[in-house]
Amino acid sequence: MKAVILAGGLGTRLAEETVTRPKPMVEIGGKPILWHIMKMYSAHGINDFVVCLGYKGYMIKEYFANYLMHVSNVTIDLKNGGVELHENRSEPWKITLIETGLNTQTAGRIKKILPYVGDEDFCMTYxxxxxxxxxxxxxxxxxxxxxxxxxxxxxxxxxxxxxxIDDTKVSGFVEKPRGESGWINGGFFVLSPQIANYLQDLDIENIPWEQAPMKGISRDGEMSAYVHDGFWQPMDTLREKQYLEDLWQSGEAPWKVWKDIR
Structure with a gap:
């Protein structure tokens, strides 16, 4: 099974970081958040990825093109032009990087990568x-x-x-409790390639996946909800980035479900 990752948006709400790099390349613990997401999927046996590129997508291409250099010890022979890798610590990943347009909305990005996922169900996330x-x-x-x-x-x-509060006495504190306003889209999907039938609008490049396509699938009774009551955190603001960084530095990041030390 493949995992599709939407990585092409402008990330304007995190402009302090995204003015120089795409949002998925903003680092948590010295690694791009995109890497953390891929490690999550890899821990569940998914190592084949399709990444939808847009804003500054070349930086994501360059990161993975040079990934071995990032994670391995190397000897570089400047005189003879040779490079020798030592203790290769790379991941078992196959990554397809697809340019899906600078201003394309999420539905349009998904439509553009469908030829790369084949005839099987696939995962998709932001x-x-x-x-x-x-x-x-x-x-x-x-x-x-x-x-x-x-x-x-x-x-x-x-x-x-x-x-x-118990009557007028403070009985305890809860740090960052989950909201009580009901369930929301957590952004981790499993999809059939047949969702292509909901991506036929001629203006699909300007339509978010979360609007007409998802509403149409739901209206036709073809969408299920997998309820997750555990940790979930988007990175939309500098405050949220710092919160994720603090969790990682504490050694208790809830999303770190993989076993190795990387």
Missing amino acids: GDGLSDVDIAESIAFHRKEDRLATVTAVRLPGRFGAVE
């Missing part, structure tokens, strides 16, 4: 969110439900800590 969602379980759920699409439903994380 390049700016982390979670401890059980991806393998969501795939099994999708197959059991036998619908065209499965969306992971999550609760919106709170911005501020909450105070627990």
Whole structure:
């Protein structure tokens, strides 16, 4: 199975970082958030990726083209032009990087990469969110439900800590409780290639996946909700980036479900 990652947006709400690089290349713990997302999928046995490029997509291409140099010890022979790798610590990933347009909306990006996913179901997510969602379980759920699409439903994380009050006495504190406004789109999907039938609009490049396509699939009874009540956090602001960084530096990042030290 392949995982598609939407990595082409402008990331304007994180302009402090994205003025010089695409949002998926903003680093958490010295690694792009895109790397963290791919490690999550890899931990569940998915190592074949299709990445939708747009804004400054060449930086993502260059990162993976030089990935071995980033993660390996090397000897460089300047005189003879040779490079020798030592202790190759690369990932078992196959990555297809597709230019999907600078201003293309998410539905248009998905339509453009469908030829690269083939005839099998595939996973899809955004390049700016982390979670401890059980991806393998969501795939099994999708197959059991036998619908065209499965969306992971999550609760919106709170911005501020909450105070627990018993009558007038403070009985405790809860740091960043999840919101109580209901379930939202958590951005981790399992999809059938047949969603192409909902991407035929002539103006599809200007239409978000979250609007007409998702609404049409849902209206036709072809979308399931896989409920995830664990950790989920987008990276839309500098505050949220710092929160993710703090979690990583603490050694207790909930999304780190892989076992190796990288």
